[in-house]
Amino acid sequence: MTGQAAGKTEQSSQKPAHKPFLAALSGKTQERPPFWFMRQAGRYLPEYRKIRAEAGGFLDLCFSPDLAAEVTLQPLRRFDMDAAILFSDILIVPYALGQSVAFEEGRGPVLEPLEISALEAKNLHEAAKPVYRTIRAIRKQLAAEKALIGFAGAPWTVATYMVEGGSSREFKTIREMAYKKPQRLDRLIALLTEATTEYLLRQIDAGAEAIQIFDSWAGILPQPLFEKYVIAPTAEIVSVLQRRYPDVPVIGFPKGAGLLYQNYIAETGVTAVSLDHTLPSEWAARHLQKLCPVQGCLDPMALLAGGDVMLDEAKRLLDIFSGGAFVFNLGHGIHKETPPENVAVLSAFLKGE
């Protein structure tokens, strides 16, 4: 199977369907900017919570292709976004490399203590096979004008979880390691870079039509370490993906990178960037959108609040960004307490209804 895998209404004998999301990422300004929302498949939806409860653990859900495909598609049925994003988790890669990961309710992920020498890439695809199956299952059900996004965590962000043993507030262990044991961290990042590249290539093989690389903790590093651990590994991944799949766009999300978004775009070669909500929007429109298509960046708390304040913020962003190639999104994932009605109101607004 190749990256050209057909959507259910897309036949090789027909003209390929127009996909507004992919058109925007190819650099074309769309009259109505396409939209999707980070974490659009998730706990704020009752139908997600139902399937999540049936599946057992969180990883069980990620590894059940039919259920994972189902939760991927749930938000599109309700809100008709322009893109679906694979339901999965950025910690699939450490798991597939052999570091055990548990998701405990209300506590976030817990990873066993890291032993870099014990990590092995040889079982990566065997362990990740259900993810590739999920992608195929989604593509079979996805409408022709919708695009499917595959994703992975960036090596730096995934490494923070592996080194810290889970979520962190101050990231002391890995930041100290960057200064004191750089060879050790370099080795981990190199391993993750290779595994992430392989993992994303297989996602595209299976039918992912665009890739997003989530670097949620890019913003905690001083510039020299940002260059080394955020930009360099991402550039390596992007170059391999683009060599093999030149038509598959890669969206980078170096959350919190601020000014360094400029360097990130110039030096990683990503097709587009996702902007977080703390980045000044006018500056981003002026300085980043001329470099590449941008995606973003409504404050998820405005979506949680809903009403006029949400729509006013959405209008403000449309005014700023819709003169260029733009995908409307949030600046961070949907908060789990967000009323689905707010997502419905915003989606209707974005569709011009």
Added chain:
Amino acid sequence: MTGQAAGKTEQSSQKPAHKPFLAALSGKTQERPPFWFMRQAGRYLPEYRKIRAEAGGFLDLCFSPDLAAEVTLQPLRRFDMDAAILFSDILIVPYALGQSVAFEEGRGPVLEPLEISALEAKNLHEAAKPVYRTIRAIRKQLAAEKALIGFAGAPWTVATYMVEGGSSREFKTIREMAYKKPQRLDRLIALLTEATTEYLLRQIDAGAEAIQIFDSWAGILPQPLFEKYVIAPTAEIVSVLQRRYPDVPVIGFPKGAGLLYQNYIAETGVTAVSLDHTLPSEWAARHLQKLCPVQGCLDPMALLAGGDVMLDEAKRLLDIFSGGAFVFNLGHGIHKETPPENVAVLSAFLKGE
């Protein structure tokens, strides 16, 4: 008593002592940039831990003028920094307004649920009196060439603790409030702005020679809320302080503000800014240091690591910033596990020893 309170070796009959820290803040490039470190008085020092244990609780230490003065001066005895910073806490203001605050070992501060209507400014100075006494006690012991920094948390950052009930990871309650109950948040911020102004004026009355305003959570807001809750209240505080004490410099520290450091400097009127370690240094030297003196911004993890990597980073920053008005500091407070020897090595290096 006025802001002209004398240091122990400073007499009105003599020429005022040269204070390199204040000279740098007045915009003069110093041949050797003066230095101090955020959280230089603290848990990484055994002599601090000894006094902390004797004092009882953390608030007891903050409210014991002799002990608080002693821990303020401890790091200068060891490392001979150019400035001392009052030992206190940004949560003194909520405490003095009537919201009870407890510091629990290993858990961070815990504040009782906020009732804005129950807060009262009338006991502010009575409650904060030990802080003013601490300042007088420090000034009596401080060498003439050293400067004493007073401080407070910025209204936004202090409000995050008051609304969230302590430290937070996602700041959901206050960010939601900013969209859904802005009047409520506006009222809290207005109250804090007034109380903080009064509190800082009294610190200067008691002998503080410079003020730092810590806005540790400035970086989590989108630009419109940053303008409203970070810039506007800070501008109000600064304007009153500068009217009453035009010669007392005010250093703003909008941690994580990125590009918005520019707006912050232009719109708050602060004398100088403290830079965090994630802000690209060359950019800051080019775009911020021409606007005002800057302070910063070694990664505290480089100090924790020590050795050549620490000194190389320090040299890099000196190369970038020491052509203009500059105070060497960290980009965030000293980590509690930092070996005091590293601070000694860095301090000796900064003094050219």
